[in-house]
Every structure is written in C-alpha cells, then in structure tokens.
C-alpha cells in the first residue's frame with residue numbers, strides 16, 4: 001500500500017455499516033470478527049459506495065454489469081500520480097490529466113479531484129453505457145467543470161485528446177487497461193479462480209479484454225507517446241500481470257527511454273503494477289520506485305542521483321520539498337542512503353539525514369542518540385528547513401535564501417571537495433531561482 005493510503009489497516013465493517021446503512025445487511029460476524037462476503041458482487045458494491053461516500057464525499061451509481069472498483073487499489077494509483085506530479089508542479093498549480101478508459105465509475109478523476117482542488121481531467125472511454133454512467137457520476141458530484149468525459153469510440157488513437165489539440169499540455173495520463181487478451185485467459189486468471197465458480201467479480205467484456213491484452217494496449221500508448229512526447233510530462237499505466245512489466249520496459253529501453261519508474265500496488269491478496277515514462281528531464285526520486293520484489297530488480301530504472309533530481313527544479317518550494325523528501329526517504333530507509341553517479345562530472349556523494357532540531361529539549365534528546373555511523377565513503381550532512389527559529393548547531397555552514405534555509409555540515413573524514421561542489425551546486429540553483 002502507498003504510505004499515504006488511508007486503507008493501510010483492516011476496515012471497521014461495523015463502524016462503516018453504522019454510518020452507511022445500505023451496507024448493514026452485508027456485514028456478518030465470523031470467529032475473526034465482522035466482515036463482508038467478498039465473493040458477493042452486491043456486498044462489494046455496497047462497500048465501495050460506503051468508502052467513497054464516507055471518506056471522500058463521493059456518491060456513485062454503478063450499473064450491475066460493469067466493474068466495481070476496489071477503492072484502496074484505485075487510491076494507491078492516484079497517490080502515486082500525486083507523487084509524480086509533485087516533482088514538477090508546485091502546490092496550487094493547475095494540473096491536467098487524462099484518464100484513459102475511465103469506466104462507469106470515473107473513479108480516478110473523482111478521487112483525484114477530491115484530493116486536489118486544482119486538478120482537471122479529460123476522462124475517455126469507448127463504451128457507451130460506461131460513458132453515460134461516468135457523465136452522471138461526474139455531475140452528481142459537482143465536478144462537471146473539472147472532469148470532461150469524452151467518447152473516443154470512433155478513434156483508432158488511444159491518446160486522441162493529445163492528437164486533437166497539439167497545443168494542449170498535460171501533466172500525466174493514467175490508465176487501468178483491460179488486462180486480458182481473450183475470454184480463456186480471463187477464465188484462467190488467478191483473479192477469476194479467487195472468485196470461485198459462481199462469483200461474478202469481473203466487469204463487462206470491454207473492461208477486461210482487449211486484442212493482445214494489456215501489453216498491446218500499453219505498447220500502443222507508448223507508440224503514440226513517441227509522437228506527442230512533451231505534450232504530456234508523464235505517461236503512466238497500471239498493469240494487472242507482473243509478466244507484462246519486463247515487456248513494456250524492454251520497449252522503453254529499445255527506444256532509449258531511461259527516464260521511467262515502476263511501482264507495485266499491494267492490496268490484500270491482490271497485486272498490481274504501474275509504470276510511468278517521460279521524455280522530459282525531470283527525474284523521479286528513487287523512493288518512488290517502490291518495488292521490493294527481487295524478481296523485478298533487473299528491470300528497475302537506473303538510480304536517480306540527487307543532481308539529476310534537482311537539475312530541472314524551477315521553484316524554491318519544489319527544491320525545498322525535494323530536499324526534504326530525500327532526507328525523509330533516507331531516514332525512513334525507504335531508499336539506500338547512497339546517491340551514486342552523476343552525469344555532471346561531480347563524484348558520487350552520500351547524503352545522510354539528520355533532523356534539524358534547535359529547541360533545547362530536542363538538543364537534549366539528540367545528545368542521548370547514538371552517534372552517526374562511520375562511513376568509509378565521502379560523506380555529507382544536508383539539512384534544510386523553512387524560516388527556522390533559533391540558530392544552527394555550531395560548526396555548520398548555513399545559507400539563507402528567501403524563505404529557504406539550507407544548512408550544510410561537512411563531516412570530518414569526508415571529502416571536502418565533494419562537499420563544497422555539492423553546496424555550490426545547490427546554492428547556484430537557489431540563487432538563480434530568486
């Protein structure tokens with residue numbers, strides 16, 4: 001699960017049923033506690049409606065013959081897109097996205113617009129019935145001015161919205177494609193087996209099946225993206241099968257696209273994957289490649305250096321957020337604290353996070369903490385904070401730039417030259433942005 005996903009804990013079914021009465025008749029007690037029958041399509045629909053209504057103020061109508069989107073999984077993808085956008089857009093910027101195959105629920109635009117008040121969507125589909133429900137769902141939730149539902153059934157292009165108006169710029173495309181290439185493949189899928197012989201946990205045929213399966217679908221998006229390039233900053237898609245990932249990565253590599261990221265969404269027994277690629281130079285931080293799966297290490301993108309990450313940042317807010325994120329990632333050990341390699345000719349450096357705390361009680365607490373581990377590498381402590389009160393610890397070097405307060409501390413035994421080149425690199429960046 002994405003760390004910001006509100007469904008990182010088991011649902012409180014009784015509490016949900018109390019607050020959303022239509023769910024009541026589907027909740028029952030087992031020896032492990034209250035639950036619902038996940039094989040019942042009706043129960044799943046009531047649960048999706050309850051979560052959307054109670055947690056996001058979204059009111060949804062779903063036809064019985066179309067996919068019922070599990071909210072935690074859909075939220076995972078939206079949160080990942082939020083991370084991607086944050087790397088190149090400041091808070092409050094107008095952000096435009098395309099949801100390819102929005103379905104009857106229009107779940108991605110609805111969730112994303114509730115989370116982000118300045119996001120706008122073009123939501124496409126080819127299925128008449130789904131388009132009709134998507135329209136209704138957007139209207140019922142007062143989002144008609146931010147989500148434009150478009151019928152693309154007459155087009156052979158998946159990225160028709162880019163083709164029709166080459167001047168229109170987008171921050172991202174997202175897509176949950178039909179996964180399977182045939183009804184046989186669908187019947188044999190792990191998902192269908194999980195549902196049991198009589199359970200109808202799948203959607204309409206157009207939602208589940210496409211010629212050539214998801215690899216073909218996403219490959220077509222990629223081929224079209226070669227033409228549109230920077231008209232959209234990030235092209236992304238979810239994938240239902242792990243085996244599809246290497247095929248898409250091979251395609252990217254064949255075309256020398258090395259600016260990509262992959263991630264895994266885990267929700268209970270279900271795993272999904274997502275891939276993002278860009279023709280731009282903005283790099284995503286390593287922490288966004290959230291895959292611990294050893295089977296996928298061979299297709300992971302090369303690591304993003306801190307230099308690459310900050311190279312194209314154009315606002316102090318983004319620079320600050322990026323540096324904070326790097327520190328947070330290192331502290332949470334979600335990335336190895338090594339930012340190696342650099343295409344600027346600057347040697348590899350190590351960044352070690354140390355929270356800046358200048359209150360007396362925090363200093364006392366820090367004194368009781370174990371000393372920083374000794375590293376044989378070049379070593380740098382980087383701290384940054386906005387408008388901090390009080391003074392920095394003695395022996396450190398500080399830079400104040402606008403609202404951004406950057407503090408660098410050189411550690412004895414590390415390479416002073418590397419330290420200085422990094423500091424001047426960041427300072428140059430800060431100065432040019434003021």
Ligand SMILES: C[S@@+](CC[C@H](N)C(=O)[O-])C[C@H]1O[C@@H](n2cnc3c(N)ncnc32)[C@H](O)[C@@H]1O
Pocket residue numbers: 067068069074100101102103104105106107108124125126127130152157158176177178179206207208210
């Ligand atoms: C798996 S469903 C996803 C629905 C919804 N986005 C969700 O995540 O629950 C795939 C959707 O893609 C649509 N679709 C298939 N081919 C398409 C195309 N060429 N352009 C746009 N949508 C397409 C299908 O009609 C279906 O609604």
